[in-house]
Amino acid sequence: MHYHQKTIKQKVQISGKGLHTNRQIDMTLCPGSINSGIWFLRTDKPGNKPVKVTSQNVSDTILATTVGQGPESVSTIEHFMSALGCLGINNLFIEINGPETPVFDGSSLPWIELLRNAGLRTLNSLRPYYAVRRPFEMTLGDKMIAMVPDHELVIDFTIDFPGFIQNQRKSFTFTENGFVSDISPARTFCLLSDVEKMQAAGKALGGGLDNAVVVSGNGIILNREGLRFPDECVRHKILDFYGDMTLAEAPILGRFTVVKSGHSLNHKFLATILNTPGLLELVTPTRVPGETYVSLVSPSPALNAAWAN
Ligand SMILES: [Zn+2]
Numbered sequence: 001m002h003y004h005q006k007t008i009k010q011k012v013q014i015s016g017k018g019l020h021t022n023r024q025i026d027m028t029l030c031p032g033s034i035n036s037g038i039w040f041l042r043t044d045k046p047g048n049k050p051v052k053v054t055s056q057n058v059s060d061t062i063l064a065t066t067v068g069q070g071p072e073s074v075s076t077i078e079h080f081m082s083a084l085g086c087l088g089i090n091n092l093f094i095e096i097n098g099p100e101t102p103v104f105d106g107s108s109l110p111w112i113e114l115l116r117n118a119g120l121r122t123l124n125s126l127r128p129y130y131a132v133r134r135p136f137e138m139t140l141g142d143k144m145i146a147m148v149p150d151h152e153l154v155i156d157f158t159i160d161f162p163g164f165i166q167n168q169r170k171s172f173t174f175t176e177n178g179f180v181s182d183i184s185p186a187r188t189f190c191l192l193s194d195v196e197k198m199q200a201a202g203k204a205l206g207g208g209l210d211n212a213v214v215v216s217g218n219g220i221i222l223n224r225e226g227l228r229f230p231d232e233c234v235r236h237k238i239l240d241f242y243g244d245m246t247l248a249e250a251p252i253l254g255r256f257t258v259v260k261s262g263h264s265l266n267h268k269f270l271a272t273i274l275n276t277p278g279l280l281e282l283v284t285p286t287r288v289p290g291e292t293y294v295s296l297v298s299p300s301p302a303l304n305a306a307w308a309n
Contacts, residue, residue, distance in 0.1 A: 001152075001251060002088025002176075003285050005127045007031040009119030016102025019076055020064075022206035025098040029118065032091030034125040037249060038084065040067065040074040044097040048072045053081065055247045055270050061263040063203065064100070065244055075100040078263070079188075082243030083111035086179040087120060090127060090249070106187035106211040108239055112180055130280040132254030138269045143260045145269045147279075150255040157238050157258045164191055164219055168234035174242075183242070185228050186235035189213035192222060241266055248274060250282065 008031050015026045032039070038053040051057055051068030059073055060066035066075040080101045084092065086108070104110035137146040153174035160167045172183060190198075190207070192214050198204040208214075213232060214222040221227060229235055237258075244266035245252055261269075273279045 001129070001174075001253070003126055004088070005034055005090050005123040005125045006088045007033075007091040007121050007123060008089065008115060009121045012114070012118040014102065014114060016104050017206045017211075018098055018100040019103035019106075019206050019211065020100055020203050021098060023098055025096065025100065025102050027097075027101065028095040029115075030093040030095070031121065032093050034091065034123050036091045036093070038081075038090065038092050038094070040077075040094050040096055042068075042072050042074065042097070042099075043095045045071045050093070053077065053247060054249055055267065055274055058247065058267045058271075061267050063198075063263075065247075065263050065267065067247075073099060076103065077101055078240050078243035079103075079106075079108045080111050080243075081246045082179075082239050083108045083115060083184065085242060085246035085251070086112060086176055086184065087115055088127075088176070089115065089120065091123065103206060103211045106213075107236070108184040108243070109180075112184050126285050128250050128282050128284045130248060130250050130252040130254075131283050132252065132279065133281050134279050136273060136276070136279050138265065138272060140261075140265045140268070143262070143265045144258070145261050145265060146257045147254045147273070150253060153251065153253055154255040155238050155241055155258065156256065157234050157241065157261075159234050159237055159260055161191075164215055164217070165189070165233050166219075168231045170231055170234045170238060172235075172238050179242070182229075183235050183239050186232045186239055187211070187213050187228065188236055188240075189215060189233045192216050237261075245270060252280065 008029060012029045015024055018025045039050045041050040042048045051072050053067050057067045059069055064076040065078045066073050068074060074096055132147050132149045135148045156171040158169040190212055195204055195207055209223050216222055241258055248270060
């Protein structure tokens with residue numbers, strides 16, 4: 001849990017290939033001030049307005065998470081967002097000269113290394129978080145997300161692609177170091193036949209063995225270096241889910257049980273829990289005088305007591 005708001009120490013420029021466009025994309029990350037949030041500005045078209053990264057601004061969830069409309073939109077933000085969430089960065093202004101963030105190796109680790117190298121700045125303001133107050137569940141076909149109250153963030157994810165990736169399940173309790181070592185290196189994955197289909201449709205043009213785990217129809221991993229974890233695929237799904245939940249703009253503490261979900265259900269679920277009164281409560285932590293420690297006392301003990309009963 002990050003109790004203080006954060007940004008980066010200095011401006012940093014990065015470049016990399018876009019997964020879907022296969023174009024070189026340049027990004028400039030600029031420090032943001034307290035309560036400013038995460039913003040993208042597409043600089044490749046003059047007159048564009050910046051787009052705030054929020055649940056309300058999600059415009060597309062097919063294959064990736066996209067915010068903003070038309071020439072102002074930015075796609076494939078989930079791996080970048082999961083890195084920001086992991087490090088607790090909640091204020092950042094990003095100039096980008098193309099429609100998607102660079103893919104790098106298909107994981108979040110390069111983003112985390114880059115942001116840590118840029119240096120983080122802790123801002124003099126505590127950061128509110130959401131506490132789950134009531135259980136809630138949403139299904140979409142065979143996909144499901146359920147949440148219940150908890151004092152920490154737990155993501156319990158199950159995937160099953162028969163004949164391709166058999167049942168994988170992992171439960172992850174969020175800590176920054178745990179996310180960096182166990183979740184952030186997990187790469188995106190796909191079936192070889194899907195890559196061929198996507199490329200025929202003009203998508204995933206930059207996709208390949210250097211930025212995804214590619215699995216043949218009979219479940220053989222085509223990457224020469226093999227997997228980074230035996231259950232790398234479910235770890236990547238936790239990475240994606242966590243990245244999508246950062247669009248709440250405040251960390252969420254609760255236990256999430258997720259089965260086969262993808263970006264579409266993730267964002268439908270997030271929009272619903274943010275807009276349904278009583279499911280989440282925005283809590284502002286209170287500082288303990290004389291200590292850097294921040295107490296986790298909820299301002300509404302009545303609600304806690306109600307749940308405990
Ligand atoms: Zn992903």
